[in-house]
Amino acid sequence: MSDPALELHDVGKRFRLFSRPGLRAIDALGGGWLLRGMGATSRELWAARHISFRVERGERVGLIGRNGAGKSTTLKMIIGTLTPTEGRVEVRGRIQALMEIGTGFHPEFTGRQNIQAALSYQGITGRDAHALEPEIIDFSELAEFIDQPVKTYSAGMYARLAFSAATAVIPDVLVIDEILGAGDAYFAGKCLDRMRDLTERSGTTVLFVSHDASAVQVLCQRCIWIERGTVKEDGPTLSVLKSYATQVRRDEEARLRARDARAAGEPRESPGSLPRDTSNYGSGACTIESVELEDADSSDAKIVLADRPCRVKVRVFAPSPISNPVFVFCAYLPSGLCAMQLVVAGEECGAPEISGSNRVEFVIDRLVLGAGEYVASVAVFERMPRLGAEPRAYHVMDRSFHFKVEDEAGPARVERGVCRQPFRAEVHAG
Amino acid sequence: MDPVRSAGASADGRRLPLKTMAAAPSGIRGWHSIFFEPFAVLLRHRRMLFRTSLADVRARIAASALGWIWIGLYPLLFLGAYALVYLYVFQVRFPAYGGRDYVVLIFCGLVPFLWFSESLAVGTGSVVANGNLIKNTLFPIELVPAKSVLAAQATFAVGIVMVVGALAATGKLSAWVTLLPLLWFFQFLLTVGVVWATSSLCVFVRDLQQIIGVCLLLLMMVSPIAFPAEAVPENLRGWMGLNPLYYLITCYQDVLINGRQPANLLPLGIISFAAFFVGHAIFSRLKGVFADYV
Numbered sequence: 001m002s003d004p005a006l007e008l009h010d011v012g013k014r015f016r017l018f019s020r021p022g023l024r025a026i027d028a029l030g031g032g033w034l035l036r037g038m039g040a041t042s043r044e045l046w047a048a049r050h051i052s053f054r055v056e057r058g059e060r061v062g063l064i065g066r067n068g069a070g071k072s073t074t075l076k077m078i079i080g081t082l083t084p085t086e087g088r089v090e091v092r093g094r095i096q097a098l099m100e101i102g103t104g105f106h107p108e109f110t111g112r113q114n115i116q117a118a119l120s121y122q123g124i125t126g127r128d129a130h131a132l133e134p135e136i137i138d139f140s141e142l143a144e145f146i147d148q149p150v151k152t153y154s155a156g157m158y159a160r161l162a163f164s165a166a167t168a169v170i171p172d173v174l175v176i177d178e179i180l181g182a183g184d185a186y187f188a189g190k191c192l193d194r195m196r197d198l199t200e201r202s203g204t205t206v207l208f209v210s211h212d213a214s215a216v217q218v219l220c221q222r223c224i225w226i227e228r229g230t231v232k233e234d235g236p237t238l239s240v241l242k243s244y245a246t247q248v249r250r251d252e253e254a255r256l257r258a259r260d261a262r263a264a265g266e267p268r269e270s271p272g273s274l275p276r277d278t279s280n281y282g283s284g285a286c287t288i289e290s291v292e293l294e295d296a297d298s299s300d301a302k303i304v305l306a307d308r309p310c311r312v313k314v315r316v317f318a319p320s321p322i323s324n325p326v327f328v329f330c331a332y333l334p335s336g337l338c339a340m341q342l343v344v345a346g347e348e349c350g351a352p353e354i355s356g357s358n359r360v361e362f363v364i365d366r367l368v369l370g371a372g373e374y375v376a377s378v379a380v381f382e383r384m385p386r387l388g389a390e391p392r393a394y395h396v397m398d399r400s401f402h403f404k405v406e407d408e409a410g411p412a413r414v415e416r417g418v419c420r421q422p423f424r425a426e427v428h429a430g
Numbered sequence: 431m432d433p434v435r436s437a438g439a440s441a442d443g444r445r446l447p448l449k450t451m452a453a454a455p456s457g458i459r460g461w462h463s464i465f466f467e468p469f470a471v472l473l474r475h476r477r478m479l480f481r482t483s484l485a486d487v488r489a490r491i492a493a494s495a496l497g498w499i500w501i502g503l504y505p506l507l508f509l510g511a512y513a514l515v516y517l518y519v520f521q522v523r524f525p526a527y528g529g530r531d532y533v534v535l536i537f538c539g540l541v542p543f544l545w546f547s548e549s550l551a552v553g554t555g556s557v558v559a560n561g562n563l564i565k566n567t568l569f570p571i572e573l574v575p576a577k578s579v580l581a582a583q584a585t586f587a588v589g590i591v592m593v594v595g596a597l598a599a600t601g602k603l604s605a606w607v608t609l610l611p612l613l614w615f616f617q618f619l620l621t622v623g624v625v626w627a628t629s630s631l632c633v634f635v636r637d638l639q640q641i642i643g644v645c646l647l648l649l650m651m652v653s654p655i656a657f658p659a660e661a662v663p664e665n666l667r668g669w670m671g672l673n674p675l676y677y678l679i680t681c682y683q684d685v686l687i688n689g690r691q692p693a694n695l696l697p698l699g700i701i702s703f704a705a706f707f708v709g710h711a712i713f714s715r716l717k718g719v720f721a722d723y724v
Contacts (some may be wrong), residue, residue, distance in 0.1 A: 025634035028719045029712065079567045080449070083718050091449045099565045104485060108492035113485075120481035123568045149492075175567075 003092055004054040005173050005205035006078065011087035012049035013073050016042040047073040048229040051087070057172075060199060060206040062216035062237060064244055065226035071209055072177075074226060078207065079175055093172025093205075096122070102162035107151035111142055111161055114150055118165040132168045139194070140164040163191055170202045177209045192218050213241045249406065253302040256402045282380070282395035286318035286325065286354070291378050291401050303404045306371055306420055312342070312362040314378055318394075321355035325394060326381040329362050331374045332399060339369060339418055345384060368420040369405045376401040468710035471572050472622075479573050479580065486581035505541055505589040512536045516656045524661060531687065534596050538686045539655035539679040541589030542613075545582055546621055546675065547646045553578035553625035554632050554642045557720065564720055571717060572710075575625040579618065593686055604689030613681055613692075620674065620702040623709030630716040654679055674701050 018024045023040050035042075048070040055061050065071045076082040077089055079097045104117040115136050119129040137143050140160045142153075150158055176195065196219055199206050208219050216223060216237060223240040225233040227247075233240050295301045295310040304310040312329050323346075330341040342362045346352055379396040407416075472479065491497045513533050516522045527535055556578045557564075557571065564571050590610070597603040632638040653675045654662070662670055670676045677698040684692040692698075 021634040024719055025631060025716060028716050030715070076565070079565065081565055081720075088450060095449070095567050097565055097567045100562055103562065103566060103569075104482065106485070106489040106492065108489060109485075113488070117482070117485040117489075120478055120485060121563075121566065121569050123475070123478050125477045125481045177565075 003057075004090075005057045005059070005092050006055040006207070007088075007090040008051055008053055008074075008078070009088045009090075011051045011074070011077060011084045011089055013047050013077060013082060014085040015045045015047055017045055018042045046229055048077070048226075050230050051226075053224055053231060053234055055205055055207065057092075057205055058203040059222060060208065060220045062220035062223040063207060063209045063226060064211060064213065064216055064223060064241070065232075066211060066248075069226050070229035071226050073229070075175060075177060075207070075209055091173060095173040095175065096169075096171035097175040097177065098166055099175075099177040101159065101166045103166070105150065105158075105162060108149055110149055111137075111140075111146040111153075114161065115165050118162070119168065122166075122169060124169060136161075136164045136168050163194075167194065167198060170198050170204045173205045173207070174199065175207045175209070195219060213245060217241060249303050252404060256302040256404065259402055260400065279398045279400055280396070281398075282393040283382075284395065285320070285322050286316055286380055286394040288378055288380060288395050288397055289315040289317050289357075291315075291329075291376075291397070293403055302402070303406055304367060305408045306367055306369060306405050306416075308367060308408065310364050310367055312364075314360040314362075316354065316358045316360055316380055316395075318355045318358070321353050322382075322394065323353045324383075325354060326384050326391075327360045327362075328379040328381065328385070329376060330379075331369065331376045331403075333418065334373055334375070339374060343385070366422075367405065368422070370416050370418045370420055371405050371407050372418065373402070373404050375399045376403065464707055464711055467714070468572075468706055471570060472576060475570060475573055478569065479576060482569075482573070483577050483580035486577060487584050490581070501584045502588045502592075504585050505537070505544055505592070508540055508544065509533070509537055512540065512656055522656070524658060526658065526660075527687075530600065531602075534593060534600075534602075535658065535683065535687050536656050537589065537593050537596070538683045539653065541586055541593060542617060542678055542682050543650065543653060543655055543675065544589065545586035545617065546678070547650065548582040548585065549579040549621045549625055550628065550642055550646060552582060553621075554628040555639050556625075557629040557633055558636065561720075571720070572626070572713060575629040575713075576622050578629075579621045579625055597686060602687065602689060606685045606689055606691065609681075609685045609692065609695075612695075613678075613685060613698075616681075616698050616702040617678055619706040620678065620698075623702070623705030623707070626709035626713040627705075630713045630720070633716065633720055649673065649675055654683075658683065674705070677701060 016024070016027065018027070018035075018040065023035060023042070027035055027042070051070075051074055063071055063074070073082065075097075077084050078091065079095060080089075080091075102118070104121040105114045106117065109117060112133065115133055116129055119125070119132065124132065137146050140157075140163075142157060142161055145153065145157065150161065153161070192215060195206075198204070199219075206219065208216060210216050220237050222235065223237040224231055225240050225244050233243055290313075292300045292313045293302065293304060293310060294313055295304045295308065301310070314327065314329070316325075316327075318325075325346045326343065327346070328341065328343050331339045333339050344362075346354060351358070377396065377398045378401060379398075380394040381391045381396075382394060383391040385391050491500070494500055496503065513536060516536070517529065517532060522532075524532065524535075553575045556574045560571075560574045563569055563574055594603065594607065597607075628638060628642060652670075652673055654670070659667070659670060659676065659680050677694040680694050681692040681698050684690050684694075
């Protein structure tokens with residue numbers, strides 16, 4: 001077993017938060033006694049603690065976690081920007097952080113001059129730098145424009161040149177932080193492919209930090225999940241990503257639920273008074289008491305899976321009998337476009353008249369909505385709604401029920417669309 | 431948090447440097463690091479420092495219409511203003527210097543002062559402006575202020591060539607001019623030290639940039655640029671010593687126009703080294719907390 005490329009032994013970082021940055025400077029210069037004398041108070045915060053892991057040479061490891069989970073702090077300690085408060089970080093080899101592209105770039109320089117400037121910030125000068133130039137120009141596909149000032153470049157061209165220059169030399173340990181998220185999706189994908197090619201070929205140790213699970217999946221075999229400043233899970237990418245996705249889904253559910261609860265908590269006019277609240281109105285002859293989304297795991301889900309069964313359960317209460325109510329569940333995209341509308345008249349399901357408590361269930365055997373966020377309206381109308389005209393409503397809860405559709409395997413790198421059209425494919429020769 | 435460099439043998443026989451970052455015992459640090467580190471960091475990365483400084487100068491030139499001409503024009507404009515005010519408005523005359531010599535005298539002080547002031551003006555904000563480089567593992571952040579100092583000497587280089595040329599033309603050049611590289615070295619240490627201190631403090635106290643501007647203006651007036659130090663009244667001469675530029679500028683004047691042994695060389699050397707070490711100590715202490723403020 002060779003020495004690992006990277007080792008963290010029980011690393012922790014404590015920040016002392018002062019009310020003013022100047023006090024922090026005094027503290028760092030050894031004036032802690034002065035601050036205590038002045039009565040300045042500081043709060044202590046462990047941004048990361050008890051972090052231990054080792055990365056073998058040639059391993060590609062993803063570091064995931066939410067914003068503020070301690071990813072960046074850990075990373076900064078690895079690259080040496082921050083000194084750990086406790087513990088020890090060991091790095092074997094030349095470490096390079098790819099945190100932003102275009103270091104040393106200047107708009108007035110030509111592409112070629114900028115390549116040289118960027119390389120000089122990586123410690124490559126003279127003959128070495130000139131030797132690398134053709135390869136960089138080649139990958140950037142900018143040979144035609146390379147002697148023009150970069151201020152004449154489009155944003156995409158600029159990013160291409162900057163990325164090519166930044167990845168010209170692959171160090172022993174490469175730390176990549178989110179940069180691939182910048183720029184358009186096409187370019188991000190291309191960069192990701194290049195990163196994988198380069199690192200696979202050279203056997204570079206990679207630490208890739210992202211909250212984009214799918215990007216981690218492309219690049220890394222192993223994944224470390226940082227949560228609340230410590231390592232929550234460390235293992236094969238797929239299994240860690242799965243638990244991470246589950247956790248994120250659970251928290252997202254809580255968020256959506258809190259949002260709907262806030263909306264429901266707003267004062268609502270008493271039924272019967274025909275209130276014209278913009279999002280919650282109706283004659284009050286019957287009222288929607290609750291809306292629930294049910295899937296295989298949960299009877300009150302906020303996130304359902306595409307291609308899986310689910311059902312919408314609406315509790316309706318009519319104080320006195322009403323005839324032929326029409327029940328509607330209508331899901332909108334964030335853009336406001338109606339994605340699907342489930343409409344059914346009472347008599348179609350054998351209930352031409354309802355009174356008292358009723359439960360209306362829309363049963364979906366297989367959800368064809370694609371992954372994304374949706375907001376739904378739930379309503380009971382007096383007649384079937386026609387295009388362009390809304391009939392008199394018993395009760396409408398307009399766009400107040402939030403839910404989300406996700407892919408079972410977590411975010412996919414392939415766009416599947418808003419509608420999951422069932423299909424099969426055939427290939428015929430000739 | 432000095433990176434301890436040892437070696438770890440790897441599987442394929444390649445020896446990779448091992449870098450350890452551990453919780454540093456706060457308080458006393460090794461004496462060698464105070465005196466050795468500031469030189470080591472600059473020397474270790476000298477090529478990178480040189481290339482990036484050059485790129486800085488080029489960037490500034492590329493951004494202006496007159497380009498390279500500015501580098502020569504800038505000191506000449508300053509000199510012109512000085513000469514106009516002192517020679518023709520105030521009608522200042524010193525017995526030791528004729529009209530033409532007086533202009534050269536001004537230049538001897540002005541050229542190093544411009545290097546110092548430009549370094550400070552640009553360098554103080556350099557860490558804040560180059561916050562992105564803090565995360566660059568290959569380009570130590572210490573180099574950023576040093577880079578500003580090096581890039582700022584373009585004017586100085588052109589100006590010194592002008593002065594030496596003018597002295598040679600009037601036949602006033604002496605052998606003492608060979609001390610110029612030493613003066614350059616002292617001024618470099620002094621300026622880098624001061625800029626290390628100001629640039630790191632500026633991260634926490636941004637007003638420093640304005641304060642420095644005012645200080646530079648004051649320094650310009652009290653420094654013996656347009657007058658020889660001997661012209662200062664006896665009772666005020668002691669105060670001159672409080673200005674570190676006094677030693678620097680009188681040394682340049684002695685070596686260049688006066689053609690004599692620079693009397694203030696020793697204090698200048700002491701001040702320069704002290705500023706260099708103290709500046710680095712401040713910078714390396716504050717560097718650990720930069721990342722959160724830039």
